[in-house]
Structure formats: C-alpha cells, structure tokens
Amino acid sequence: MTGDINRGLPIIPHESLGADCCGCLIAQINGDHADIVCNECSATIRTVRVGDIQAAMSEMAQTDVISSAHCTHCGALNTFPGMSSVEAFICSECGEGVTLVTPVQ
Numbered sequence: 831m832t833g834d835i836n837r838g839l840p841i842i843p844h845e846s847l848g849a850d851c852c853g854c855l856i857a858q859i860n861g862d863h864a865d866i867v868c869n870e871c872s873a874t875i876r877t878v879r880v881g882d883i884q885a886a887m888s889e890m891a892q893t894d895v896i897s898s899a900h901c902t903h904c905g906a907l908n909t910f911p912g913m914s915s916v917e918a919f920i921c922s923e924c925g926e927g928v929t930l931v932t933p934v935q
Contacts, residue, residue, distance in 0.1 A: 835859060835883060837922065840891035844868045846912040847875065847890070855890070857883050866890075902928050 836856050844851040853870025864883050866876045878886045891911040898909045899916055906923035910916050918929045 835864070839884065839887045840911050841913065841919075842887065842891050843912055844870065844873070844875075849873070855887070857887070899928070899930060901926065 839857060842855040844853045844855060849868070849871070851868060851871045851873070853868040855866050855875060856869045857864045858867055859880060862880055863877055864880050865874050866878065866883075866886065867874050876886060876890075895914050896909060896911045897913045897916045898907055899919065900907055901921040901924060903921060903926040904924040906921055908919055908922050908928075910919070916930065918927065920927055
C-alpha cells in the first residue's frame, strides 16, 4: 500500500528542508498513521493521520522553485516542486523511467 499512496504525492527533496541528503520524502503507512520519511537516510520528518498525508505533503512541497518535463513515453507533464533541475524521473502517469538528455530547469 505504501507504493500506491506515494504515486499521488509531490516529490519533495529532503535537502529542501535543510538536510545534507540526496533523498526524497515518502510516506510509510503504519496502521491509521503515516510516517513521512526520507527514502535515502530513513530520517522520520513527520507523523500524520493517513487521511492527512496529501495535505501534509502538499504543505511541505510549497515553494517558489519548480521544474517540469514531459514523459518521453506517454507525453504526460510531470512537475517537480522544490527541484531546480531534473535529469531523470519516474513518470507519475505511466510509471516508466525517463532520462533526459539535457536536464531541465
């Protein structure tokens, strides 16, 4: 279930919260609560009710910096709040991996 919930959540780099870490935040379900953790260093950032995950992650993702790129497989526009550039990503629509020849900013 953790993978399914993370598909609809914004991508938040851990470093956008001041950490010296290259990971991104994900939600891990624990009963009726979810831990927002870093997928690289495993730091727990916040614990919220499962029903509040989207709102908490959206609040944490609010930033003036955003990048976007079209999927080379399905053409869907993928946005990356808090990311100043993107070199590769997993498409939020089709789930395919995309490596960009020229990083977007």
